[in-house]
Every structure is written in structure tokens, then in C-alpha cells.
Amino acid sequence: MTLQEITAVVGGAVHDAPDTVTITAPVVFDSRRVEPGGMFVALPGERVDGHDYAAQAIEAGAAAVLASRPVGVPAVVVEDVPTAYGRIARAVVDRLPHTTVIGVTGSVGKTSTKDILAQVLPVFGPTVANRGSNNNELGLPYTVTRATADTRYLVLEMGARGIGHVAYLTGIAPPTVSIVTRVGHAHLGEFGSVANIAQAKGEIVEALPDAGDGGLAVLNADDELVAAMASRTRARVLTYGIENPADVRAENVTLDELGRAGFRLVHAGQAAEVRLRLYGLHQASNALAAATVALGLGHPIGAVAEAVSQAEAVSPGRMQVTTRADGVTIINDAYNAAPDAMRAALRALHAMTGDDQRAVAVLGEMNELGEHAAQVHREIGQQVAEIGAGWLVAIGATNADQYSAGAAGSSTAVDRAADVPQAWGLLRDGLRPGDVVLVKASNSAGLLALADKLIEEPGAVTAQA
Numbered sequence: 001m002t003l004q005e006i007t008a009v010v011g012g013a014v015h016d017a018p019d020t021v022t023i024t025a026p027v028v029f030d031s032r033r034v035e036p037g038g039m040f041v042a043l044p045g046e047r048v049d050g051h052d053y054a055a056q057a058i059e060a061g062a063a064a065v066l067a068s069r070p071v072g073v074p075a076v077v078v079e080d081v082p083t084a085y086g087r088i089a090r091a092v093v094d095r096l097p098h099t100t101v102i103g104v105t106g107s108v109g110k111t112s113t114k115d116i117l118a119q120v121l122p123v124f125g126p127t128v129a130n131r132g133s134n135n136n137e138l139g140l141p142y143t144v145t146r147a148t149a150d151t152r153y154l155v156l157e158m159g160a161r162g163i164g165h166v167a168y169l170t171g172i173a174p175p176t177v178s179i180v181t182r183v184g185h186a187h188l189g190e191f192g193s194v195a196n197i198a199q200a201k202g203e204i205v206e207a208l209p210d211a212g213d214g215g216l217a218v219l220n221a222d223d224e225l226v227a228a229m230a231s232r233t234r235a236r237v238l239t240y241g242i243e244n245p246a247d248v249r250a251e252n253v254t255l256d257e258l259g260r261a262g263f264r265l266v267h268a269g270q271a272a273e274v275r276l277r278l279y280g281l282h283q284a285s286n287a288l289a290a291a292t293v294a295l296g297l298g299h300p301i302g303a304v305a306e307a308v309s310q311a312e313a314v315s316p317g318r319m320q321v322t323t324r325a326d327g328v329t330i331i332n333d334a335y336n337a338a339p340d341a342m343r344a345a346l347r348a349l350h351a352m353t354g355d356d357q358r359a360v361a362v363l364g365e366m367n368e369l370g371e372h373a374a375q376v377h378r379e380i381g382q383q384v385a386e387i388g389a390g391w392l393v394a395i396g397a398t399n400a401d402q403y404s405a406g407a408a409g410s411s412t413a414v415d416r417a418a419d420v421p422q423a424w425g426l427l428r429d430g431l432r433p434g435d436v437v438l439v440k441a442s443n444s445a446g447l448l449a450l451a452d453k454l455i456e457e458p459g460a461v462t463a464q465a
Contacts, residue, residue: 001023002022003020003021003064004019010076010088012076012079013077014075015075015077016073017064024038026038026145027066027142029043029085029138031050031057031060034060036061038061039062039088040053040058040066041066043081054073068080085137085138086140086171086172088141088145089140089145090171092144093144093147093173096147098149098152099152099154100154100214102153102177103169103178104117104155104179105159105180105181106180106201106220107184108181108182108344109181109285109286109341111133111315112283112318113290115311115318116286116311117155119311120291120307121153121155124152124299126150127153127155129154132315136159140158140172140173143156156175163203166200170204170207171207176208177217177218177296178217178233178235179218179292180217181220181223181285181289182223182226182340183225183226184197184341194225198228201226202229205235208233215235216235216237216296217229217233217236218238218296221240221246222285238292238296247267247292248266248288248291249266250285251271252264255351258352260275260276260278261280261284261287262274262276265291265301267292272305272306274291274308276309276311278311278312278319279321279348279352280345281351282348287311291305294308316332316448317333324455326433327433328431328432328433328434328435329352330437331438332439332452332455333438334441335443337441341440342380347387348438349389350389352436360427360436360438361391361440362393362423362447362450363392363394363400363403364395364442364447365399365445366380366441367444373398373399374402377399378405379406381405381406381407382407384403385406385407385409385412392415393416393427394415394416395422395450396445397419401416420450
């Protein structure tokens with residue numbers, strides 16, 4: 001798109017450049033991601049102002065900057081930079097008539113499901129998907145502008161912190177296929193109720209076209225709030241499930257000695273075996289969700305099962321398993337934590353711990369739970385005890401005491417740490433060869449850095465399937 005074409009989409013005016021300058025690479029909001037011929041989005045922030053990096057972005061190869069004021073280098077100047085960014089992305093989507101946009105949302109499992117889809121769909125055609133999460137009003141446009149005319153599938157994770165957020169994202173990139181994984185308690189403090197969370201997540205199926213125009217809603221039959229979203233769409237509905245009747249099912253679900261699931265994928269009278277490389281029983285549902293999308297797009301069940309079986313953990317801090325040279329296994333699931341995800345991770349810890357090993361739960365606090373925070377943290381502490389964990393290290397200043405209270409009176413040894421450095425000291429001195437260690441918390445707790453430090457000491461090899 002030329003700068004003239006961009007201004008026609010977003011309004012504003014071109015500064016310090018002819019309007020024939022053409023953008024030929026992604027539009028990015030991080031100057032470190034600038035590609036030659038791309039565009040840099042200068043976002044004002046509380047601590048860092050993107051406009052200060054405009055000249056640096058041009059030096060790195062950007063053809064122009066999207067800004068709210070002239071910056072002395074080629075720029076399109078607009079009143080509202082984030083809104084303009086979304087409009088550029090929508091213009092890109094409108095220029096991709098042969099690309100199927102797939103929207104993924106849910107309180108739990110959306111990033112893992114997206115990551116599996118991002119590895120399955122390339123078997124059937126060129127695919128672009130979010131890197132990491134990148135699922136908001138900035139990350140989604142960035143992902144969209146990575147697509148090209150050759151892109152067959154554009155997989156977009158869509159997050160929400162309130163009603164209307166998913167609807168806004170589907171306005172930027174209208175999906176043909178939508179998937180909802182689960183409705184849980186993530187961000188309950190912001191939404192106010194689980195019903196509001198369901199209302200917000202269901203916006204993704206309301207955005208679908210009619211079944212006759214290819215609209216497909218993939219819904220989790222094992223979550224009644226998700227299954228009920230079938231009434232909110234005009235699209236074809238394809239359900240998946242393990243516990244309840246569904247169009248696509250995982251039958252005979254088993255776990256191997258490393259806690260990786262296998263199952264029989266069943267759809268329309270056909271079946272194929274799946275053996276995951278991903279850790280945790282909960283990944284069976286995520287894999288089933290991804291398989292259902294691929295089957296709904298018309299791909300053969302054998303090829304789908306094979307592709308799902310090859311998928312690996314790719315997003316940092318999402319059930320990444322590493323075994324150190326001293327035999328300590330670290331499960332890095334510290335990118336984020338909601339109650340349902342925390343419970344699933346603890347079940348995975350239990351499954352991955354052998355009879356002669358010690359399960360160690362290193363848990364930071366879960367955020368955005370509102371008035372339910374104390375109770376939920378206490379329940380998670382109880383589950384730590386119920387799975388027979390030998391050691392709980394609870395980190396944080398607000399609700400970590402509730403983890404400890406929940407595990408009180410059990411055989412689980414409990415230590416409290418006010419912060420990551422204190423937790424590191426406890427773990428450095430207390431871990432034993434053969435321990436299996438789960439590290440999990442909300443992202444703001446900073447446990448990703450703790451997990452990295454644990455992995456680096458005293459040397460590690462990443463677990464292989």
C-alpha cells in the first residue's frame with residue numbers, strides 16, 4: 001500500500017515524504033521488529049513514547065511511521081494511532097479474498113490451541129498466526145500485516161478484558177471460522193461475572209458469516225457456556241468433546257509416563273490415532289479443538305491426526321519442559337495463570353511425577369480475580385496438597401498466604417517467599433535431583449525470569465518427545 005492509499009483508509013496526512021512511498025512489509029509497534037519496507041507505529045506510553053524511536057525505525061529500514069504528530073521522517077500523521085493501526089489491518093484483510101481468517105478465543109487454552117493450529121494448518125497451506133499471545137488491539141493488527149496474498153490461513157488469537165473487546169477485534173479481521181475453548185474465571189475481577197465472560201467470548205461467533213457463506217463455529221461441548229453459543233451464530237456449528245457427545249470426539253484418552261496424552265480422534269464414522277508431544281492432560285482438549293477446525297475445513301482425518309501429533313510447545317512459558325543436568329525437571333508454565341489453567345497445570349505436575357520423584361509447586365499469585373481471589377488461591381493450595389506435592393513455594397505479598405493456608409495440615413512442606421529473589425534462594429538450596437518442578441503464576445508476578453534461572457542452573461537439556 002502506498003502512503004496515499006493508507007491515508008485514504010485512516011485519514012490524516014503524509015509528512016516529510018511523497019505519498020507514493022510504498023509499504024511492502026509488516027506494520028510493527030516495536031521498533032526492534034522493523035523490516036525493510038515496513039511501517040513503524042509510534043505509540044505514546046506512560047514511560048516510553050514511540051515517537052522518540054521514529055528516526056531509529058527509519059534507519060532500520062522502515063519506509064514510514066504511523067504517528068500522532070510530525071516526527072521529521074516520512075510519516076502518516078493521524079489523531080488516534082491505535083485506531084488507525086486497526087484500520088490498516090482491516091484494509092489488508094480486505095485485500096486477501098482467498099485467505100481464511102480463523103479467530104480463536106476462550107478463558108483457558110486459546111494460546112495453546114492457536115499454537116497447535118499454527119503447526120497443523122501449514123500442512124495444508126501457507127499459514128500466518130500470532131506469535132506468543134499478541135491477541136489485543138495492537139498484536140492482532142501486527143499479525144494481520146504479516147499476511148501476504150499467498151496466505152491461505154490467518155490464525156488470530158483474540159483476547160478480551162471486557163465486553164466489546166472481541167467484537168472490536170473481529171471488526172478488524174472478520175473471521176470465517178471461530179473457535180471458543182472454554183469460559184473460565186480469568187479476569188473475573190474485570191468482567192464481574194462468568195456470565196459476562198461468556199457474553200464477551202461469544203462475540204467471536206456472532207461475527208461469523210452464514211453457513212452458506214462458509215461460516216463455521218467450533219465449540220467445546222464439554223463447557224456448557226460455550227456449547228450454548230450455538231444459538232448466537234448463523235454459521236455451521238461443529239462441536240468437539242471428550243466428556244460429552246460431540247461431532248468430533250477424543251476417545252480412549254490415555255497419558256504416557258511423561259504425562260503426554262494420546263487419544264482416538266473420531267469424526268463422521270472415521271477414526272485416527274493421536275499421540276501428543278505436548279505435556280498435560282488438558283492438551284488433549286486443545287489438540288482436539290485444533291483438529292476440529294482442520295476437519296471442519298475439509299482436511300482428511302489421517303493427515304489431521306498426524307499433524308496434531310507433531311505439534312510442540314512453541315510459546316514461551318507454556319508447558320515448556322526442560323530436564324537439568326542434575327536430573328531436576330522444570331515445567332515452565334509461568335506465562336500466565338487463571339484458576340482453571342492452574343488446576344490443569346497441577347494435574348500435569350502430578351501425572352509427570354514418578355513414584356520415586358518429588359513434585360514441587362512454585363506458585364505466584366493469580367491476578368484479576370476480584371472478590372474471589374482469596375478463596376480461589378486457598379482452593380489451589382488445597383489441590384497442591386491433594387496431588388501429593390512434596391513442596392510448595394508460594395510467592396507474593398497479597399494472596400500467597402492463601403496458598404499456604406490451603407495446603408496447611410497436609411504432608412506438603414510449605415515455604416513462603418515475598419518475591420522472586422527470595423524464592424530463588426529457597427529453590428537453589430532446596431531442590432534435589434529427580435524433583436519435578438512446576439513454575440506458574442500470572443505474568444506480572446515475574447516467574448518467567450525465575451523459571452529461566454532454574455533452567456540455567458546448573459545446565460539443562462530440553463526434553464524431547
